[in-house]
Amino acid sequence: PSANGNGIRSPTCSSDHVLNLEQGDPAVFESYWRKMGDRCTMVISGCQLMSYISDFTNICWFMEPELEEAVRTLHCVVGNAVVDDRYIVVGTGSTQLYQAALYALTSPGGPEPVSVVSAAPYYSSYPEETDYLCSRLYKWAGDAYEFDKNGTGPYIEVVNSPNNPDGTLREAVVKSRGDEGKLIHDLAYYWPQYTPIIRLADHDIMTFTFSKSTGHAGSRIGWAVVKDKEIARKMSKFIEMSTLGVSKDSQQRAAKIMGVLCDGYQNCKSANKSDDLFFEHNRQIMAERWERLRQVVERNQVFCLPKYPKQYCLFSGELIEPYPGFAWLEAKEGEEIDSQKVLRGSIKVQGRTGRRFGVAEKYVRISLLSNEEVFKEFLERLSTIKSMSSNGH
Amino acid sequence: PSANGNGIRSPTCSSDHVLNLEQGDPAVFESYWRKMGDRCTMVISGCQLMSYISDFTNICWFMEPELEEAVRTLHCVVGNAVVDDRYIVVGTGSTQLYQAALYALTSPGGPEPVSVVSAAPYYSSYPEETDYLCSRLYKWAGDAYEFDKNGTGPYIEVVNSPNNPDGTLREAVVKSRGDEGKLIHDLAYYWPQYTPIIRLADHDIMTFTFSKSTGHAGSRIGWAVVKDKEIARKMSKFIEMSTLGVSKDSQQRAAKIMGVLCDGYQNCKSANKSDDLFFEHNRQIMAERWERLRQVVERNQVFCLPKYPKQYCLFSGELIEPYPGFAWLEAKEGEEIDSQKVLRGSIKVQGRTGRRFGVAEKYVRISLLSNEEVFKEFLERLSTIKSMSSNGH
Numbered sequence: 001p002s003a004n005g006n007g008i009r010s011p012t013c014s015s016d017h018v019l020n021l022e023q024g025d026p027a028v029f030e031s032y033w034r035k036m037g038d039r040c041t042m043v044i045s046g047c048q049l050m051s052y053i054s055d056f057t058n059i060c061w062f063m064e065p066e067l068e069e070a071v072r073t074l075h076c077v078v079g080n081a082v083v084d085d086r087y088i089v090v091g092t093g094s095t096q097l098y099q100a101a102l103y104a105l106t107s108p109g110g111p112e113p114v115s116v117v118s119a120a121p122y123y124s125s126y127p128e129e130t131d132y133l134c135s136r137l138y139k140w141a142g143d144a145y146e147f148d149k150n151g152t153g154p155y156i157e158v159v160n161s162p163n164n165p166d167g168t169l170r171e172a173v174v175k176s177r178g179d180e181g182k183l184i185h186d187l188a189y190y191w192p193q194y195t196p197i198i199r200l201a202d203h204d205i206m207t208f209t210f211s212k213s214t215g216h217a218g219s220r221i222g223w224a225v226v227k228d229k230e231i232a233r234k235m236s237k238f239i240e241m242s243t244l245g246v247s248k249d250s251q252q253r254a255a256k257i258m259g260v261l262c263d264g265y266q267n268c269k270s271a272n273k274s275d276d277l278f279f280e281h282n283r284q285i286m287a288e289r290w291e292r293l294r295q296v297v298e299r300n301q302v303f304c305l306p307k308y309p310k311q312y313c314l315f316s317g318e319l320i321e322p323y324p325g326f327a328w329l330e331a332k333e334g335e336e337i338d339s340q341k342v343l344r345g346s347i348k349v350q351g352r353t354g355r356r357f358g359v360a361e362k363y364v365r366i367s368l369l370s371n372e373e374v375f376k377e378f379l380e381r382l383s384t385i386k387s388m389s390s391n392g393h
Numbered sequence: 394p395s396a397n398g399n400g401i402r403s404p405t406c407s408s409d410h411v412l413n414l415e416q417g418d419p420a421v422f423e424s425y426w427r428k429m430g431d432r433c434t435m436v437i438s439g440c441q442l443m444s445y446i447s448d449f450t451n452i453c454w455f456m457e458p459e460l461e462e463a464v465r466t467l468h469c470v471v472g473n474a475v476v477d478d479r480y481i482v483v484g485t486g487s488t489q490l491y492q493a494a495l496y497a498l499t500s501p502g503g504p505e506p507v508s509v510v511s512a513a514p515y516y517s518s519y520p521e522e523t524d525y526l527c528s529r530l531y532k533w534a535g536d537a538y539e540f541d542k543n544g545t546g547p548y549i550e551v552v553n554s555p556n557n558p559d560g561t562l563r564e565a566v567v568k569s570r571g572d573e574g575k576l577i578h579d580l581a582y583y584w585p586q587y588t589p590i591i592r593l594a595d596h597d598i599m600t601f602t603f604s605k606s607t608g609h610a611g612s613r614i615g616w617a618v619v620k621d622k623e624i625a626r627k628m629s630k631f632i633e634m635s636t637l638g639v640s641k642d643s644q645q646r647a648a649k650i651m652g653v654l655c656d657g658y659q660n661c662k663s664a665n666k667s668d669d670l671f672f673e674h675n676r677q678i679m680a681e682r683w684e685r686l687r688q689v690v691e692r693n694q695v696f697c698l699p700k701y702p703k704q705y706c707l708f709s710g711e712l713i714e715p716y717p718g719f720a721w722l723e724a725k726e727g728e729e730i731d732s733q734k735v736l737r738g739s740i741k742v743q744g745r746t747g748r749r750f751g752v753a754e755k756y757v758r759i760s761l762l763s764n765e766e767v768f769k770e771f772l773e774r775l776s777t778i779k780s781m782s783s784n785g786h
Contacts, residue, residue, distance in 0.1 A: 023555075024442050033440035040440075042642070046433025046650055047426035049611040051418050052604070092485055092636040099635070108527050125634075132634045134501050134529040211445070218442040218641035220485075241518075241525045242492070243485040247640035248611035251436070257439055 018348045019378055024164070024325055031214025032281055033257075040260050049248040059229065060243030061238040063090040071223050074213070077240045077265045077276045078353055079314050080190050084201040087232035090246050091239055094209035094222035096106075098158070099242070101184045101205050101222055101224065104234035106137040115141035115151060118158040118175045120330070120358035121165055123186070124365075126158060140345040141357055147378075148174045152185060159203075160186040162195045165357050165365040167324025169198060188212045188279040192279040193286055195322045196313035202319040205231065208256050212325065214261060214278070219250035239281070265390055279315070286323035289368050289375060293327055296383045303329040322365075325369050331362040332389045339364035343389050347381035395693050407595050412771055414487075415749050417557070417718055421682075421762045423607025425674055426650075433653050435646040442641040452622065453629045456483040462650040464616050467606070470658045471672070472707050475595040479618045481627035484632055486614035487498055487602035488579055490539040491522060491551070492579045492635070494598050494617065497627035499530040508534035508544060511551040512566045514558055514721070514750035515670070519551060541567045548701055552596075555578040555588045558750050558758040559699055560592065560717025581605045585672040586679055588715045589706035598624065605718065607654060607671070608622045608762075612643035672708070679716035682761050682768060686720060689776045696722040696732075718762050724755040725770030726781045732757035735781050740774035 022112040033040060046069045068088050075083045089368035091097035106114045106127065116130045120143040130140040141147055144157050155177070161170040167189075174181055189195065191213050206225045211217035219370045226232040274280040290324050308322040329351070331337040338361045354363025368375065426433060447457045449741050462480050468476045484490035499507045509523045513536040523533040534540055548570070560582075565573055578596040582588065584606050599618045604610035619625040632639065653673045667673040690696050692782040701715040722744075724730040731754045742779035747756025761768065 006503040020449075023445060025446060027444065030440050030443055033438075033443070036439050038438070040438065042437045044435045044437075044646060045426075046429050047423050048681060050423055050609050051420065051428070052610040056413075089460055092640070093638075095637045096635065103526065123720060129634055132631070133496065133526050136529060192595070204720075215441050217445040218638075220636055220638055220640045238525070242489065242635065243613060244488045245611075246484070247643040249614045249642045250640040250644050252438060253642050260439070304673055353568070384412075 016018045016348065017379070018344070018350055019064045019370075019374060019381070020099055020350045021025075021370060021378060022350045022352045024212075024367045024368045024369055026211060026217055026325075027213035027371040029376075030108065030371065031062075032278060033215070035140055036260065038137065042249075042256055043141060044249055044252070049252065052245055054245075054248065056368075059087060059233050060089045060239075062236075062239070063088065064248055064251040064255065066255040067221075067223075067251040069373045070255040070262070071208075073262050074258045075225070077262045078192060078197065079200055080192075080197050080204055081225055083186065086227060087229060089224045089226055089232050089235045091207075091213060091222045091235075093220040093226065093260040094245050095125070095129065096239060096242060097222045097224045097235070098126070098184065098186065100230060100235040100238035101207070101231075102116065102130065102135075102138050102156065103238040104205075104231045105182045105184070107138065110137075112153060113137060113139040114140065115147060115153060115155040116158065117141050117144040117151070118160060119163075119170065121163070121354065121363065122158070122358050123160050123164045124352060124356035144173045146233075146385045154180045154182075156182045156184060158184045158186055160188070162189045162322060164189065165326050165352075165363075166323055166328040167195075167326065168306070169195065169311075169322070188324060190316045192313065194324055196311040196320045197315040198311050199314070205229065205235075210250075210257075214257055214343055216254065216257065219253055220247065221250050255363065263352055267318040267367060271350045283319060285370070286325075287321075290321075290323045292379055294370070296379050297329070300383060300385055302332060302385050302388055304332055305329065321384040325367065327366040327368055329364050329366060331364075331388050333364060335360060337388050339388070341384075346385060349378060349381055361388070404477050404651075406560040409741065410738070410773070411743055412763075412767060413743045414763060414767075414771060415743045415745045417605075417760045417762050419608035420606060420609055420720075420767075421678060423764065426608070429653065429693075431501065435642075435649055437642055437645070440643065445638055445679055446492050446645075447638075451559045451630075452480060452626050455629075455632070456481065456738055457641055457644040457648065459616075460644040463648040463655070464601075466655050467651045468618070471585060471590065471654045472593055473585075474580065474599055474601075475593055475776045476618055478623040479620060482617045482619060482632070483591060483644060484600075484612075484617065485636055485639050486604060486613040487579065487600045487634060488522060489632060489694045490600045490617045490628070491519070491577065492577065492613045493628040493631035494600070494624075495523065495531050496622045496631040497530075497550065498575045498577070501722075503530075503532065505779065506530060506532040507553065508532065508540060508546060508548040509544045510534050510537040510539040510540040510548055510567065511553060512543070512563065514556070514752045514756065516553050516557045517690075517745060517749035521535060528691070535541065537566045547573045548576075549576045549577060551574045551579055553581070555582045555715060555717060556758075557582065558719050558745075559721040560587075560701065560715055560719065561699070562588065562704075562715070563638060566573050577699075579598060582718060584668070585635045585706065585708045589704040590708040594653070597621065598628075603643075603650075607647075607650055609650065612646060613640065613645050632735065635733045642717070645731060651707050676716065677719075680714075681759070683714075683716045685772055686761070691773050693776060693778055695725060695778050695781055697725055699737075718760065720759040720761055722757050722759060728753060730755045730781050732781070735753045736778075739778060740773060741776075742774055743764040 126139045210221035351364040351366040520533045603614035736742045744757040745761040
């Protein structure tokens with residue numbers, strides 16, 4: 001069995017074994033990197049990468065120059081974010097960068113903590129990542145739509161686009177508040193395997209992560225693209241105080257893997273061997289998963305899935321559909337259904353309840369990023385559900 | 394030039410170049426690991442270590458089992474800390490574990506933040522790592538001796554032993570406060586290259602770091618040895634919320650390097666090739682540096698250095714002196730001298746002022762962990778100082 005309890009081999013997929021689809025562990029991308037063989041192999045001798053310091057002349061002094069260059073090249077290849085004349089700040093995953101941004105956008109001594117909001121359904125970790133240290137700098141204030149109607153005072157809105165859990169492309173929703181508001185754009189899923197790249201994003205603070213771009217979650221590498229020098233400096237200072245930098249081993253590994261990915265585009269695009277290219281290959285897998293999922297969901301008539309409009313993708317040059325990393329399932333039968341509980345009880349599938357995302361428990365989020373065997377087992381189990389109420393416990 | 398501005402090649406050690414000895418970057422250990430050649434080389438293919446999860450059955454679910462085993466073996470080889478029946482929690486350096494411990498030892502809803510204290514001179518990063526998020530859970534309250542006399546209410550005392558900056562072996566100083574106090578033992582330097590191992594440490598929370606034990610600061614790996622299961626759980630939860638785990642690449646690399654270090658002892662101690670053994674080899678280097686440093690300091694009569702008693706070392710079985718990683722220099726001439734400023738102005742050596750450690754600015758901390766070339770240049774420059782006042786700016 002693999003570390004998250006999901007089996008790699010068949011026996012652990014037997015019907016009495018719980019399928020853990022609660023986290024978004026990106027196992028789906030492993031097969032691509034396995035196919036790449038030695039090209040991404042990282043070799044580090046015992047005497048390398050020993051210093052705290054990467055480059056004292058950079059605001060982000062603990063960032064390996066190779067990673068900065070790889071990040072800039074990757075965005076240029078994909079065209080999903082402006083990087084020219086922008087600062088790059090590396091973090092221990094985008095989790096740390098979110099907190100670095102909250103720190104950078106607030107100051108001690110205010111009368112009240114700054115309100116942090118995001119439109120529901122919002123990413124389930126924002127509330128606790130905002131509040132666990134009981135900071136006097138900022139506090140979680142919930143749904144941005146509610147705040148737009150009834151909130152007062154300074155605020156930070158987190159715009160997660162495509163949104164986790166529901167896959168929608170988003171813009172800020174708090175309006176007409178003058179200079180009181182600041183924005184963090186969490187673009188973890190703004191990559192071509194999940195969504196059409198509808199524009200070159202150009203916001204004040206944009207965060208990305210190695211976990212969702214290439215699937216290397218275990219390395220804990222994220223980065224922010226930042227317009228303002230002082231904000232980049234404060235974010236770097238936060239990471240210095242929080243963890244005194246970011247693993248250089250992982251920074252170098254990320255640089256190498258991103259480099260191989262980009263080389264594929266720079267060398268091969270004209271040769272039209274698109275199945276060897278990371279985004280095309282994995283977009284194809286996501287498209288097939290969504291097709292299979294929609295068939296099962298339509299056949300048993302128990303859940304709805306969001307419908308996503310086709311949009312023009314600047315990366316592929318085609319009109320394409322989003323294929324989000326999560327299925328955001330809504331029970332059709334009634335407001336009172338606890339979908340997470342029903343799925344867990346009736347087919348032993350562990351998702352995450354809508355309550356965690358600030359909405360009703362008739363919603364449940366299911367990861368679509370597992371390996372193929374687990375995904376197939378999930379569909380088989382889902383197809384056996386005929387009604388939510390009769391399956392409930 | 395290297396990343397911290399100190400030269401690897403001679404030209405950058407020219408006398409107009411500032412020697413940065415402010416941080417404790419452990420470059421001194423690099424030559425040992427270079428000698429080890431390929432034995433510590435880490436190879437990671439593109440499809441490995443991709444999951445967030447290491448082992449969901451462990452309280453610290455993001456800790457690689459190989460690292461946990463290596464940490465336990467290392468402590469058994471050195472005999473510096475009890476690990477049987479203790480929980481291990483991995484962190485992104487001991488910086489993150491210090492904050493995880495503060496979180497674990499406090500609870501929301503108290504009338505006042507818990508006071509965090511440490512005996513002056515205390516590690517210069519404790520105040521800002523405690524206060525940067527303006528938490529309502531805890532606040533920095535300065536010198537533990539002062540607090541023992543005048544403080545009230547619940548507190549956490551951080552015991553740093555051997556102490557950074559002054560190299561002394563320490564015990565808790567706040568006494569007779571009943572159940573109000575909790576302790577964090579920061580044992581970053583409790584390794585045989587720096588100090589006699591005077592006892593098998595057995596405290597509630599003990600933190601260690603890869604940076605100071607083997608010198609691999611760039612990997613950002615630390616660990617805590619924890620007695621209480623709920624404290625270990627809360628520390629793990631903190632790290633989950635702070636960075637969603639710890640780089641697996643670095644965890645695996647640390648496990649490999651610690652394994653090679655321990656293999657040396659398990660295979661070779663009887664063979665008496667002690668110069669190949671990590672702690673003996675590097676203790677020898679530290680001993681030579683301290684001898685050379687004391688000669689210069691005694692010759693020019695401008696500074697005092699602490700005197701350390703010889704103590705029986707359980708690891709080596711000998712009476713030995715401490716050889717701390719920092720020189721804690723005290724100007725002899727008067728209370729008003731700003732030693733950091735004088736050293737920077739007169740010989741272009743950058744240390745860290747005593748003020749940052751909660752004491753007078755006649756003290757300055759200088760790293761002794763640089764590479765040999767920089768250390769030698771430091772001694773040459775230091776030997777040119779004949780008086781503090783006439784050199785001041």
